[in-house]
Amino acid sequence: MKISVNTEIAITYLTSRKKQTFVASMGVMFGISMFIFMQSLMKGTNDYFEKSSFNSTPHIRLYSENKVADTHMLNSFLKDSSTKILTNPKQLTQSQGLTDPYGIIRLINRDPRVLYVTPQVTANVIYTSGSVQITGTVAGVNIVQEDKMFDVQGNMISGDLHDLDRVNNGLLIGKGIADKLSLHVGDNITVNGGSGSTQIMRVIGIYASGVKQVDETKSYANIVQAQNIMGKDRSYVTDIKINLKDYMAADVVARKLEMLTGYKAEDWVAANEQLKTAFKIRAIILNSVIGVILLVAGFGIYNILNMTIYEKMKEIAILKAIGFSGGSVTSIFLQQAIYIGLTGGIIGIIFGFLMSFGLSHVYIGSNTPMGTLKYFPMSFYLPHYIEAIIFGVLTTVAAGYFPARKAAKVDPVNIIRG
Amino acid sequence: MADIALHASGINKYFHDPVTQQILKNITMDVTKGEFVSIVGKSGCGKSTLLYVLSTMDTDYEGEIGINGEIATGKSLNKLAAIRNESIGFVFQFHYLLPDFSCLKNVMIPGLRLGKYSHKELEERAYEKLKMFGVAEQALKTANKLSGGQQQRVAIARALINDPAIIMGDEPTGNLDSKNTGIVFDLFQKLSKEFGQTIITVTHDEDFAKRSDRIIEMADGQITDHGR
Numbered sequence: 001m002k003i004s005v006n007t008e009i010a011i012t013y014l015t016s017r018k019k020q021t022f023v024a025s026m027g028v029m030f031g032i033s034m035f036i037f038m039q040s041l042m043k044g045t046n047d048y049f050e051k052s053s054f055n056s057t058p059h060i061r062l063y064s065e066n067k068v069a070d071t072h073m074l075n076s077f078l079k080d081s082s083t084k085i086l087t088n089p090k091q092l093t094q095s096q097g098l099t100d101p102y103g104i105i106r107l108i109n110r111d112p113r114v115l116y117v118t119p120q121v122t123a124n125v126i127y128t129s130g131s132v133q134i135t136g137t138v139a140g141v142n143i144v145q146e147d148k149m150f151d152v153q154g155n156m157i158s159g160d161l162h163d164l165d166r167v168n169n170g171l172l173i174g175k176g177i178a179d180k181l182s183l184h185v186g187d188n189i190t191v192n193g194g195s196g197s198t199q200i201m202r203v204i205g206i207y208a209s210g211v212k213q214v215d216e217t218k219s220y221a222n223i224v225q226a227q228n229i230m231g232k233d234r235s236y237v238t239d240i241k242i243n244l245k246d247y248m249a250a251d252v253v254a255r256k257l258e259m260l261t262g263y264k265a266e267d268w269v270a271a272n273e274q275l276k277t278a279f280k281i282r283a284i285i286l287n288s289v290i291g292v293i294l295l296v297a298g299f300g301i302y303n304i305l306n307m308t309i310y311e312k313m314k315e316i317a318i319l320k321a322i323g324f325s326g327g328s329v330t331s332i333f334l335q336q337a338i339y340i341g342l343t344g345g346i347i348g349i350i351f352g353f354l355m356s357f358g359l360s361h362v363y364i365g366s367n368t369p370m371g372t373l374k375y376f377p378m379s380f381y382l383p384h385y386i387e388a389i390i391f392g393v394l395t396t397v398a399a400g401y402f403p404a405r406k407a408a409k410v411d412p413v414n415i416i417r418g
Numbered sequence: 419m420a421d422i423a424l425h426a427s428g429i430n431k432y433f434h435d436p437v438t439q440q441i442l443k444n445i446t447m448d449v450t451k452g453e454f455v456s457i458v459g460k461s462g463c464g465k466s467t468l469l470y471v472l473s474t475m476d477t478d479y480e481g482e483i484g485i486n487g488e489i490a491t492g493k494s495l496n497k498l499a500a501i502r503n504e505s506i507g508f509v510f511q512f513h514y515l516l517p518d519f520s521c522l523k524n525v526m527i528p529g530l531r532l533g534k535y536s537h538k539e540l541e542e543r544a545y546e547k548l549k550m551f552g553v554a555e556q557a558l559k560t561a562n563k564l565s566g567g568q569q570q571r572v573a574i575a576r577a578l579i580n581d582p583a584i585i586m587g588d589e590p591t592g593n594l595d596s597k598n599t600g601i602v603f604d605l606f607q608k609l610s611k612e613f614g615q616t617i618i619t620v621t622h623d624e625d626f627a628k629r630s631d632r633i634i635e636m637a638d639g640q641i642t643d644h645g646r
Binding site: 005008009012013016017314315317318319321322323324325326327328412413416417 | 427466470473475476495496499500501502503504506507510514516517518519527530532533562575576588
């Protein structure tokens with residue numbers, strides 16, 4: 001391999017000042033490894049929160065929303081198309097239930113992007129045990145499908161969730177409810193659905209999702225049981241929950257379902273607005289910290305190269321005297337910056353990976369508010385590493401460019417003649 | 419005119435700091451190929467300034483300079499650097515070797531820049547030059563480990579690596595004892611006589627000047643005697 005003379009000189013300068021080169025590389029290394037470490041931690045955390053939000057939120061939830069009356073409805077009712085003006089339109093009183101829910105489910109299932117569809121009956125209830133009453137909701141579900149979508153099994157503390165299908169009047173309650181009402185598996189609990197019918201149910205299991213608010217209010221029942229609590233018939237369904245093969249497509253699919261069914265389809269992004277905001281803020285904090293680190297590393301390189309150039313003023317003059325053009329001199333010093341950036345970057349990547357890898361094996365206990373988190377959530381995402389190298393080299397090139405330009409402008413006559 | 423190595427006509431140069439002052443006044447001169455010319459004069463007469471103008475390193479002058487029949491005046495800095503690389507070899511009062519490199523590398527660097535020879539050929543050529551000057555044993559030492567005389571000989575070897583048409587010296591023996599001065603002079607003479615290289619040196623050393631082919635005398639920015 002033929003190395004150009006500029007490269008040869010640049011490398012000799014770097015290797016004859018090992019300590020300075022080392023310090024400059026360490027600056028870049030530190031910046032890059034922090035970049036990787038923090039990106040991995042942030043993406044890991046974000047992924048974790050995103051995933052844990054899918055433990056309770058489906059990708060899309062289809063439900064009936066109260067509507068304001070409009071002329072369109074009037075037209076379809078009167079079956080004509082004359083222009084009508086509605087003054088002071090009111091909210092329509094609609095049933096919470098969806099019309100023909102199983103027809104809608106069949107329709108949704110036809111979309112190839114859909115993975116799971118499951119109906120749910122949500123009932124607002126009052127739990128009573130002894131003299132204590134608390135309010136909450138009962139989700140009437142098909143527990144097998146529910147488990148597939150939200151991993152209910154993973155949250156089970158005691159009991160068997162399949163007893164919901166086997167035990168008459170079975171109820172799977174949250175840990176918060178169990179604590180408040182001092183209930184254990186096998187105990188009875190009174191559930192009042194508000195529309196008059198009071199049911200005595202049996203606790204068949206206790207779960208803990210990790211979200212306190214959920215654990216203190218929500219319990220699962222068989223869908224038929226929930227319909228009974230509400231005093232409704234077998235076709236009464238309040239929500240249809242949909243999981244997709246690719247959750248990033250939720251937005252598009254939700255819009256299409258709204259068009260098809262006329263009901264409100266809420267995607268997970270809309271349901272977790274606060275999560276997205278948190279992601280954004282964290283990204284801003286992280287990027288400014290990394291920016292500062294790289295800036296400091298950049299100034300380090302700038303300083304070292306500047307000093308080198310002052311020290312080597314005579315040598316630069318000589319190089320120019322023996323026929324090196326300004327461009328060659330720039331290249332010599334810019335290459336030094338690039339090599340510092342590359343070595344620092346590569347070591348930084350290795351170090352950043354090791355730090356991330358190390359932290360991903362640090363046990364932080366299962367007893368966190370998030371429930372199932374045992375180790376630091378770290379992601380190992382290739383684009384972070386590529387970005388890191390690009391940022392590292394860009395910073396060093398920017399830092400090296402100005403000293404290198406200065407070196408190119410050295411006037412050999414002034415220096416040699418003193 | 420084919421045997422003219424260097425031609426200068428109507429050279430004027432001014433220094434502007436602290437006050438504008440004319441340093442070179444309407445200098446016209448020719449140097450024939452293979453000639454060994456010494457430029458002498460009192461300190462401040464402008465002889466070094468003239469040399470740097472002739473060398474193409476200083477571009478702030480009026481008049482015209484031709485090197486090997488090619489006009490250098492008005493060329494871009496990059497083009498001038500290429501001309502220096504190929505056609506001009508420099509020897510300064512101080513050796514100005516690059517201290518981080520071995521002597522051999524120092525000699526090779528202008529050749530590597532020119533890129534006419536392969537790395538291996540250049541290494542052989544550099545060794546030859548060093549041998550010619552009796553410093554081949556020092557080839558792999560870094561430049562700052564050598565004595566003053568040895569350093570200057572390495573510097574001359576560096577000036578010769580590309581077989582330049584013109585060798586310019588700014589007091590090349592100014593820092594040397596009489597023994598080393600003798601060695602350097604003999605080398606210069608050998609180069610001009612045997613290899614037909616043109617040599618232009620600025621010197622204070624009268625003995626050195628007297629033994630060269632021609633002496634150009636300068637006073638107050640003008641040539642007072644062309645020596646022929």
